[in-house]
Amino acid sequence: MKNIVILISGRGSNMQAIVNAQIAGAQIAAVISNRPDAGGLAWAAERGIETAVLDHKQFADRESFDLALANLVDSYSPDLLVLAGFMRILTAGFVNRYSNRLINVHPSLLPAFTGLNTHQRAIDEGVKLAGCTVHFVTAELDHGPMIAQAAVPVLDDDTAETLAARILVQEHQLYPQAVAWFVADQLQVVDGKVKLAAQVRADIAVRAPSI
Numbered sequence: 001m002k003n004i005v006i007l008i009s010g011r012g013s014n015m016q017a018i019v020n021a022q023i024a025g026a027q028i029a030a031v032i033s034n035r036p037d038a039g040g041l042a043w044a045a046e047r048g049i050e051t052a053v054l055d056h057k058q059f060a061d062r063e064s065f066d067l068a069l070a071n072l073v074d075s076y077s078p079d080l081l082v083l084a085g086f087m088r089i090l091t092a093g094f095v096n097r098y099s100n101r102l103i104n105v106h107p108s109l110l111p112a113f114t115g116l117n118t119h120q121r122a123i124d125e126g127v128k129l130a131g132c133t134v135h136f137v138t139a140e141l142d143h144g145p146m147i148a149q150a151a152v153p154v155l156d157d158d159t160a161e162t163l164a165a166r167i168l169v170q171e172h173q174l175y176p177q178a179v180a181w182f183v184a185d186q187l188q189v190v191d192g193k194v195k196l197a198a199q200v201r202a203d204i205a206v207r208a209p210s211i
């Protein structure tokens, strides 16, 4: 059984999708928010999942918040730390504690549109495809090794809200799948890129057919 801790900042719809997926081999140890008013906290608590709040506004700086957050997270002995609508940029010190076991879902087709307001920026740029990316988190914002992506069309009459809603449907399918791959040890980071274990075996077979 792998322990999963999920960090949220708001409604937590991706957290809900992961919980509802009832992933074999996964146990949601806790849901933690940096915002006391995060709607996802009540949703998780109503389902018997342990919740906690660490209000970033109560800390003098990012480093002290991240240190307290790491101590809280580590109290649940996570095998995997999942960012699900978590809206704080994490320090290198925090990220490096969870190398290759810290993931995030970002609402764009990375490397396009890192940061915030991705939907409006995609519309403003006139792109015809948008989507979401699940990736390992590194110190450099939204630049970690990508695990999976899903694309949706951008329609002429899209608003940021309509595009966000279309992408969210894909997030709710993609993120639980990515978590399930991690829990089943199907993910490997090779030269900074993520390969599914089966694909890694296939790649080796192609390069060395004599094996």
Ligand SMILES: Nc1nc2c(c(=O)[nH]1)N[C@@H](CN(C=O)c1ccc(C(=O)N[C@@H](CCC(=O)O)C(=O)O)cc1)CN2
Pocket (backbone or CB within 6 Å): 083, 086, 087, 088, 089, 090, 091, 092, 095, 104, 105, 106, 107, 115, 116, 137, 138, 139, 140, 141, 142, 143, 144
């Ligand atoms: N070191 C990293 N930290 C985080 C990453 C990452 O890849 N590396 N991913 C983000 C998630 N994210 C986009 O997917 C993201 C979240 C928050 C922000 C941001 O600018 N936050 C502001 C506050 C915004 C707010 O409170 O509404 C801030 O932290 O000052 C950008 C991108 C999670 N962290």
Ligand SMILES: NCC(=O)N[C@@H]1O[C@H](COP(=O)([O-])[O-])[C@@H](O)[C@H]1O
Pocket (backbone or CB within 6 Å): 008, 009, 010, 011, 012, 013, 014, 015, 084, 085, 086, 087, 105, 106, 107, 115, 116, 132, 168, 171
């Ligand atoms: N940069 C992080 C970011 O923008 N994350 C995005 O927040 C939305 C709400 O998530 P939620 O419904 O799971 O709380 C989701 O679209 C997620 O991709």
